[in-house]
Amino acid sequence: MPHPHRMQPKFPWRYLLLVVVPLVVAVAMSRHGLPIAEVMTTAPASATAPAAGDAHGPLASPLARFLLQLLVVLCVAKGAGWLLRRFGQPAVIGEMAAGLLLGPLLFGALAPQVQGWLFAPESLGALGMVSQLGVLMFLFVAGAELDLSSLNGRRGFALLVSHAGIALPFLCGVLLAFALFAEHAPPGVGFAGFALFMGVSLSITAFPVLLRILSDRGIAQTAMGRIAIACAALGDASAWCLLAVIVATVQANGWTTAAVSLAGTLLFAVAVLALARPWISRREITVEREGRALIALLLLALACALVTEALGIHALFGAFLAGIAVSGNARLRHLLVERVEPFAISLLLPLFFAMTGLRLRVDGWQASDLLLGVVVIAVATLGKGAGTWLAARSAGMGNTDALRLGALMNTRGLMELIVLNLGYEMGLIGDRLFAVLVIMALVTTAMTGPLLDLIERRARR
Numbered sequence: 492m493p494h495p496h497r498m499q500p501k502f503p504w505r506y507l508l509l510v511v512v513p514l515v516v517a518v519a520m521s522r523h524g525l526p527i528a529e530v531m532t533t534a535p536a537s538a539t540a541p542a543a544g545d546a547h548g549p550l551a552s553p554l555a556r557f558l559l560q561l562l563v564v565l566c567v568a569k570g571a572g573w574l575l576r577r578f579g580q581p582a583v584i585g586e587m588a589a590g591l592l593l594g595p596l597l598f599g600a601l602a603p604q605v606q607g608w609l610f611a612p613e614s615l616g617a618l619g620m621v622s623q624l625g626v627l628m629f630l631f632v633a634g635a636e637l638d639l640s641s642l643n644g645r646r647g648f649a650l651l652v653s654h655a656g657i658a659l660p661f662l663c664g665v666l667l668a669f670a671l672f673a674e675h676a677p678p679g680v681g682f683a684g685f686a687l688f689m690g691v692s693l694s695i696t697a698f699p700v701l702l703r704i705l706s707d708r709g710i711a712q713t714a715m716g717r718i719a720i721a722c723a724a725l726g727d728a729s730a731w732c733l734l735a736v737i738v739a740t741v742q743a744n745g746w747t748t749a750a751v752s753l754a755g756t757l758l759f760a761v762a763v764l765a766l767a768r769p770w771i772s773r774r775e776i777t778v779e780r781e782g783r784a785l786i787a788l789l790l791l792a793l794a795c796a797l798v799t800e801a802l803g804i805h806a807l808f809g810a811f812l813a814g815i816a817v818s819g820n821a822r823l824r825h826l827l828v829e830r831v832e833p834f835a836i837s838l839l840l841p842l843f844f845a846m847t848g849l850r851l852r853v854d855g856w857q858a859s860d861l862l863l864g865v866v867v868i869a870v871a872t873l874g875k876g877a878g879t880w881l882a883a884r885s886a887g888m889g890n891t892d893a894l895r896l897g898a899l900m901n902t903r904g905l906m907e908l909i910v911l912n913l914g915y916e917m918g919l920i921g922d923r924l925f926a927v928l929v930i931m932a933l934v935t936t937a938m939t940g941p942l943l944d945l946i947e948r949r950a951r952r
Contacts, residue, residue: 557617560609561842567593568841581703583836583904584937590844591929594851610849622846625839626909627810631792632832633699633906634814635824637724648718652882653726656900657694657733659878663870664690671863675924684741688919691734692911692928693871697904697936698727704902704939715892719899722879727906731811734910735804741917742803752803759798763816767791772819776826785830788817805913840905847908847929850915852922864927868934875901875935891950898942907932 568586575585592598599606668686676685701723705711711720739752776784792813799809817823876897883893908929915925 553614553617556609556614560614560618560845563609564590564593564841564845565838568844579940580937581700581707583700583703583840584933586841587844587905587908587933587936590841590846591848591851591933593845594848596848596851610845615846615849618842619846621839622842623806625835626843627792627796627806628831628835629699629840629905630807630811630909631788631814631817632827632835633727634811635817635827636699636702637728637815637818646721648886649721649725651886652879652896652900653696653722654729655882656696656722656726656875656879656897657730659881660693660871660874661690661733663874664693667693667867667870671924675921677918677921680919684737684919687737688741688914691730691737692907692914693867693874694733695730695903695907695910696723696726696875696900697902697906698723699906700904700936701899701902704899708943715895719896722896722900726900728815731808734913735808738804738913738917741919748803755802756799756804756808759802760812763795763812768816768819771816771823774820774823776820776822781826784823785826788813788823788827789831791816807909807913843912844908847912850912850922851926851929860923860927864930867927867931871903871931871935872901872938891946894946895943898939898946901935901942902939903932904936907936 568589571585571589571592572582573585575588576582593606593610595606665686668682668689671689672682672685676682698720701719702711705716705719710716735756736753739756740749742749742752774784792810795809795813795816796806797809799812800806814827817827876894879897879900880893883896884890888896911920911925911928911932914920920928
């Protein structure tokens with residue numbers, strides 16, 4: 492009998508020939524082929540090969556289509572993020588832009604048939620649900636990152652600056668609504684709901700994106716960085732409370748229903764912040780219990796999201812509230828940032844950007860819409876910057892630092908897209924205005940870095 496070592500095959504082609512090829516042929520014949528005799532007697536072999544778009548093709552199953560969508564979205568988003576980082580912008584701006592370009596704005600214009608097949612409306616159900624889960628997890632982490640202890644010693648300043656940075660652009664948005672209501676409000680929407688939403692959409696500051704801009708510039712731990720973080724944290728929480736009131740008012744059938752919904756949400760928020768947050772803050776988590784703690788945190792986020800959705804507000808508010816409840820425990824906050832945030836930002840949020848881009852409709856655009864986009868960007872930037880600058884100067888901050896703070900508070904980013912999608916789903920804004928406001932969110936976020944550079948050059952001179 493030959494020695495065992497001498498019986499080892501010397502060439503990998505033997506394995507390919509004797510194992511891989513028969514299996515591949517068998518699977519192919521069983522899935523797509525016909526018996527040889529039938530093929531020879533009825534039709535040529537080419538006639539039995541399924542087309543790529545055929546109902547029985549290899550990409551016809553819902554799972555295959557979803558995986559292909561996921562692959563395309565992630566590749567385009569990460570490529571655009573890498574490209575934008577080369578130009579000194581945060582990667583999230585490139586991912587936001589990539590999501591918009593996958594819709595009718597670029598992909599649909601260059602290859603309408605391919606885009607229409609890949610992102611067919613009937614195939615977007617799974618993509619939409621997963622993207623909503625990504626937004627929930629993102630807001631959960633964003634709420635956890637709101638370290639309210641950072642307000643110690645600067646609570647009065649942060650309250651004044653953040654609320655002034657909301658009030659003035661909110662007023663500008665309401666005034667802008669007078670000019671836009673007749674042409675851009677969907678049928679059946681009252682002026683109050685439209686105007687209030689316009690005010691909120693111009694008032695948002697993207698706290699998580701702001702953190703990344705400060706970290707990329709190495710100023711997160713400076714005095715300016717800590718002040719900006721405190722103002723953005725308080726402003727974010729205040730803006731979401733204001734948005735919750737507007738959502739409850741608009742979605743309710745009457746003032747009684749709205750009052751009940753708001754009262755229930757307020758009681759739930761008080762219970763979470765007054766009872767759950769102190770208890771969570773006192774918990775000490777060992778390394779061995781991190782896995783169980785993470786599962787408990789995710790269940791908390793989903794439960795809070797379910798409660799606020801049932802109360803008629805929105806699931807997003809519950810996830811954000813759950814994050815604030817966790818924010819008092821530094822160990823749990825670090826656990827979320829380390830374990831959940833990379834998954835939500837890297838995998839799930841690009842799907843949300845893609846869904847936002849697929850909602851854009853540019854076929855009815857006119858030259859006046861481009862002018863409207865310029866006006867909205869100017870009003871949003873001036874309102875946010877001027878409100879922040881005036882409040883900071885009145886509190887004794889120097890002119891250059893007040894300008895820096897105004898530029899940082901003008902960062903809207905992902906938070907703005909979440910708000911805009913919420914308003915679009917509720918029917919408060921139409922297709923054309925939705926596209927204009929989405930572009931405004933992208934432009935004002937991308938402006939932050941160049942504005943800071945301009946202020947620095949001016950200060951050096």
